[in-house]
Amino acid sequence: MKTQVAIVGAGPSGLLLGQLLHLQGIDTVILEAKSPEYVLSRIRAGVLEQGAVDLLREAGAGARMDREGHVHEGFTIAFAGRRERIDLKSLTNGKTVMVYGQTEVTRDLMNARKESGALSIYEAHDVQLHDFYGDKPRVSFVKDGEAIELECDYIAGCDGFHGISRKSVPESAIRNFERVYPFGWLGVLSHTPPVTPELIYANHDRGFALCSMRSDNLSRYYVQVTHEDKVEDWSDERFWNELRKRLPEDVAASLVTGPSIEKSIAPLRSFVAEPMKFGRLFLVGDAAHIVPPTGAKGLNLAASDVYTLYHLLRKAYHDGRSDLLDRYSEICLRRIWKAERFSWWMTTLLHKLSDDPFGQRMQLADLDYFTGSLAGRTTIAENYVGLPYERIE
Template sequence: MKTQVAIIGAGPSGLLLGHLLHLQGIDTVILEAKSPDYVLGRIRAGVLEQGTVDLLREAGVAARMDREGQVHEGVAFSFAGRQERIDLKALSGGKTVTVYGQTEVTRDLMDARRAAGGVSIYEAQDVALHDFYSDKPYVTFVRDGQTIELHCDYIAGCDGFHGISRRSAPADRIRTFERVYPFGWLGVLSRTPPVAHELIYANHERGFALCSMRSEQLSRYYVQCSLDDKVEDWSDQRFWDELRARLPQATAAALVTGPSIEKSIAPLRSFVAEPMQFGRLFLVGDAAHIVPPTGAKGLNLAASDVHALYHILRKTLLQGRTDLVAQYSGICLRRIWKAERFSWWMTSVLHRFSDDGFSQRMQLAELDYYTGSEAGRTTIAENYVGLPYEPIE
């Protein structure tokens, strides 16, 4: 088999990159180790930055998002018994965020690739990357018991944190940075109306809480929990009681509860791999970086990687701009580290790390300062809606 760009992974970043390149007449083949149903079964966040929304529109896959997604012009921070709203739109020059589930983004991209006749090979086993430091890289995989070679010009590793792409990089040429947080998030999905029309991030002496949503009748709630906790330790009643305890009184009184339809515990970590390019292999999204979900940056960082790589490959393959390829890692990492900083800051000021009273007072002072200052509110808004993409020139 031959293609111009071999894409490893059929999550949202791989599918979006493949569709954008297809629109430019660039041939791609996507290899995915799992089945389509497995990919669609991953429950992930769904707060899309303005840049991600614009990129999905550019790809022509935003019709359902524009119809069903919820545009949010603000976000709230709850602490010390009060709630402060950040006016995202007013403070960021008109930008907003859109609540639209990552599963739905993936479904829309799958449908678009199928309609366009793009090649996506699911349940590809034993994927291996070869000769990516040469000008003739190729990928091998096993399908129906047969080993197949896929020859290409470039390889985009969009296969997540546990995928083969980052593990294929030479150990002496890659450096990783990581911080593992000493708590997790217990998340519950319920078929109930959200307690508020915008997200609420809560700092409470009992721990962090987040009120989010998927739609007007589908709510997503989280509470900070111990990494030793198990899902079966948390009955629905215990979860709702704990969530109420961490919210302001008026918000807690308005909470509509119901049976959970999904419940899970997720650990939190920050992770970055440098560089993100190895010859003709590029790491994209979770293959190169992980953020704690507090800042709602995971999918959005993947989209910004896709934006950079799409424009670099477009100009390289269609215009012969061989000078751009080496810029990918630097362009992406500048934005990634800023998003890592914001996610780290949000995690640091909203979660309970210990019983140390001084540290807790510092968190409250930080939140009081940032939400009480126009400069502070602007900083939060600019980062939350997403910093601008760096132009590829």
């Protein structure tokens, strides 16, 4: 088999990159180790920056998002019995975010690719990357018991933190930066109306809590838990009771509860791999970086990687500017580290880090300053809606 760009991974980043390149007449093949059903079963965040929204529209996969997604003009930070709203729209000259579940983004991109006729191979096993430091990279895999080799010009590793792409890079060629946090998020999805029209991030002496949503009748709630906590330790009743305790009283009083339809614990970490380009292999999204979900940056950082690689490849194929591909890492990493900083800062600001009274007072002082200052609120808003993409000239 031959293609121009081999894409490893059929999550949102791989599908988005494939769709954008296809619309530019650049041939792609997407390889995915799991089934489509498994990919769609992954429950992930759903706050999209304007840049990600625009890319989905450009890829021809934004129609349902525009119909069913919810534009949010702000969100609330609750602490010390207070509720402080960050007015994103007024603080960023009209920028907003879109609440639309990552599962739905993936579904829309899958449907767009199917309609385009471009090739996606699911349940591709034993995927291996070869010769990506040379001029003729290859990807080998096994499908239905048959060993297949895919020749290509470039490889995009969009297969996540645990995927084969980053693992294929020699250890001497890559440097990893990591911070593992001593807590996780217990998340519950329920067929209940959201407690408020916008997200609430809560700092509480019992631990962090987040009220989010997927639609008018589908809510997503989180509470901070320890690494020792197990999902089976948390009945629905225990979860709802704990969530109420961490929310402002008026919010807790209006909380509508119901049976959970999904419940899971996600560990929190910050991670960056440098560089992100190795010969003709490019790491994209979670394959290169992870952020704690506090800043709503995971999927959005992947989208900004896709934006950069898409425009660089378009210039390489259409304008003969393959030299620009050498800038991929530096362009991506400038934005990645700023998003890592914001996600780290939001995480340390809002979570219970210890029982140290001094540290807790420092959190409250920070929250009081940033929510009470125009400059502070603007800093939060600018980062939350997403910093600008770097244009490819």
